[in-house]
Amino acid sequence: MPKKERYQNRIELLQGTLDMLILQTLQWGPQHGYGISQSIQGRSREILQVETGSLYPALHRLEKQGWVTSHWKQTESHQRAKYYRLTPAGKRQLLSEQARWAQIVTAIAGIMNPAPDEG
Amino acid sequence: MPKKERYQNRIELLQGTLDMLILQTLQWGPQHGYGISQSIQGRSREILQVETGSLYPALHRLEKQGWVTSHWKQTESHQRAKYYRLTPAGKRQLLSEQARWAQIVTAIAGIMNPAPDEG
DNA sequence: TCGTGGATGTAGACAATCTACACCTTGGGC
């Protein structure tokens, strides 16, 4: 595992969270795949790293669901890139995934940090 | 999907969190599989439900890793049941998984609720 | 010309969940 050595703090993504992270990133504005992964990595202070083998299948998945649309464009560094944009259905999906995530965090907190009376 | 209809608020477990929830439950004291699943369900206010097809493979996994030990015993209702107990290695593993979970929650919060200046 | 970083993509392995089943026991209702 060569890459893992370099980022000792990195952790693997939880299955099912990548879609939400991508949708959230796109809510700041259209972005291409590479940029999305850089953004997620940066905002999480290098804790989360999105592998290309997870990223691109996820983007294609989201597009197939109608949650994002894409078009090819030139980047600032004159490279061609596929820019993704959130659709209205994608925004609704994001809200739903945010609610689900909040519920999970609450539920797990209820187990990990239980109130002293609920034995 | 017959079962899903009955618990409209239920959500699927995130992959990789079940082991932590089991270890945490066992930290309150030895418990058998069925009891563990009831405990998780209760403490999460019925949001999390552990299916038997997830539960028992997980318990066998944890035992294989040396994080729990088991022995058969009679329950209060005079049923035979396999009671699991946390080992010292299991307690260390729990600490490590707690730390990982906290890191994940922090990292994802950094993306979902970003500070206004880190655009 | 050659390497590095930006950028997209796929194939196949892997792992943890889910659904759906099977089996056994206890205790209560009829």
Added chain:
DNA sequence: GCCCAAGGTGTAGATTGTCTACATCCACGA
């Protein structure tokens, strides 16, 4: 005596979303 619900353990197989590892192309600077 019989049946059924609830308690209890377990497996097989499908599904799904990661991961690793690879391939390809382009721009730019040394």
